[in-house]
Structure formats: C-alpha cells, structure tokens
Amino acid sequence: MKSESSNNHEEFLRLFTANESAIRAYVRCLVPTRDDAADIMQGISLVLWGKFHELEELDGFRSWALAVARYETLAWHRDRARDRLVLAGDVLGMIAIDSAQQEKRLSAQRDALENCLKQLPVDKRHLVLGAYEPGVCIQEVAEQSGRTVAAFYQWLHRMRLRLRDCCRRSLETEGLS
Incomplete structure (x- = not known):
C-alpha cells in the first residue's frame, strides 16, 4: 500500500x-x-x-x-x-x-485544438501530427500519405483550415473567442 x-x-x-x-x-x-x-x-x-x-x-x-x-x-x-x-x-x-x-486564452485554445484533433480520423490525425514532429522530413510524411510533397502541403493546408474552424466554433461555444 x-x-x-x-x-x-x-x-x-x-x-x-x-x-x-x-x-x-x-x-x-x-x-x-x-x-x-x-x-x-x-x-x-x-x-x-x-x-x-x-x-x-x-x-x-x-x-x-x-x-x-x-x-x-x-x-x-x-x-x-x-x-x-x-x-x-x-x-x-x-x-x-x-x-x-x-x-488562460492560450490554454483554452490548446484544449480546443486537442479536442478537434481527436475528432479527426486516426490516419489523418497521425499525418497532421507527423508533419510537426521535431526533425521530421516532410517528404517522408508525404510519401506515407501517398501524396507528392506539393499535394501533401495542399492537404495539410486544408486540414489546418478545418482545425482552425473547429477551434473557433469550440471557443465561441464556450464564450472564449
């Protein structure tokens, strides 16, 4: 004990x-x-x-x-x-x-982002987070996704916009925007 x-x-x-x-x-x-x-x-x-x-x-x-x-x-x-x-x-x-x-504001933003990331399908979440790993080679992550580097950057941009919108909605719901 x-x-x-x-x-x-x-x-x-x-x-x-x-x-x-x-x-x-x-x-x-x-x-x-x-x-x-x-x-x-x-x-x-x-x-x-x-x-x-x-x-x-x-x-x-x-x-x-x-x-x-x-x-x-x-x-x-x-x-x-x-x-x-x-x-x-x-x-x-x-x-x-x-x-x-x-x-306080940044903490609420981190929490919102964490929740929005959890809403992504596992494979997409893995790719988004993989793109921001320290020392990562973006070409390797792009290859994992089955995309060219340019196509991966476009996809990543769309995912960031999706996460941004999700975070905004979450913060507005909590009255923290």
Missing part, C-alpha cells in the same frame, strides 16, 4: 509535469533570458512542492502555480533591482497580469 506522502508526490509530479510548459512560458515573458527563466523555474518547483499540501483543489493547480511563479519572478526582479536594466515593479505587475490572462 502506498503511503500518503508517495501519493502526494505522484500527484504533484503529474500536475507539475502537465503544467510546466505553461508556467515556464509565463516566467519567460517576465524575464530577459532563458537562463533566468530556468533559474526561476527551479525555485518555483521547490516552492510548489513545499506548499503543495496547502493546495485545496487540485483543479486549481495551474492558477495556483502561476500565482507562485508571479511572486517568485517579482522576488527575482527585486533581488536584481540594482541592475540598470530592470523594469519598474508596477510595469512588471502589469505584464504579469497580462501574461496570466494570455495563458
């Missing part, structure tokens, strides 16, 4: 892994370099794990994590206030609020 600590650890890792890219993107909007964001992310992950037991609703993990990220980033900026190239606190606060609002 797993201990409660082990269950908490697994749940934290599941939630953190699912939301890490969104948290990192949020932090990246607020700091000048990727290295700065990486440093701040280490601190954020420690704070999140240390305070995970305080989180009442697991569904609110992303919002909670983004709030922690905001405070950790503000603390990072405060610690570097001696630098001549630091944004004023009120400007940083406005950027943080705007970034959080953008994240």
Whole structure:
C-alpha cells in the first residue's frame, strides 16, 4: 500500500509535469533570458512542492502555480533591482497580469485544438501530427500519405483550415473567442 506522502508526490509530479510548459512560458515573458527563466523555474518547483499540501483543489493547480511563479519572478526582479536594466515593479505587475490572462486564452485554445484533433480520423490525425514532429522530413510524411510533397502541403493546408474552424466554433461555444 502506498503511503500518503508517495501519493502526494505522484500527484504533484503529474500536475507539475502537465503544467510546466505553461508556467515556464509565463516566467519567460517576465524575464530577459532563458537562463533566468530556468533559474526561476527551479525555485518555483521547490516552492510548489513545499506548499503543495496547502493546495485545496487540485483543479486549481495551474492558477495556483502561476500565482507562485508571479511572486517568485517579482522576488527575482527585486533581488536584481540594482541592475540598470530592470523594469519598474508596477510595469512588471502589469505584464504579469497580462501574461496570466494570455495563458488562460492560450490554454483554452490548446484544449480546443486537442479536442478537434481527436475528432479527426486516426490516419489523418497521425499525418497532421507527423508533419510537426521535431526533425521530421516532410517528404517522408508525404510519401506515407501517398501524396507528392506539393499535394501533401495542399492537404495539410486544408486540414489546418478545418482545425482552425473547429477551434473557433469550440471557443465561441464556450464564450472564449
């Protein structure tokens, strides 16, 4: 039987892994370099794990994590206030609020796209996703589809339009367009 600590650890890792890219993107909007964001992310992950037991609703993990990220980033900026190239606190606060609002919109868009992709037949979904794999040779994907490269690009364009329209309808239904 797993201990409660082990269950908490697994749940934290599941939630953190699912939301890490969104948290990192949020932090990246607020700091000048990727290295700065990486440093701040280490601190954020420690704070999140240390305070995970305080989180009442697991569904609110992303919002909670983004709030922690905001405070950790503000603390990072405060610690570097001696630098001549630091944004004023009120400007940083406005950027943080705007970034959080953008994240909500982008999250809804990602969810809509994921749902629209699930609606595609498996073979078409495989080809669309295959075209965006890192390091993919588009000619190989075109051959898998039985099309020339030019014909595959035309087909892919039509599929992107279809997915875009599906996402728009989904977001409009949810009142998020």
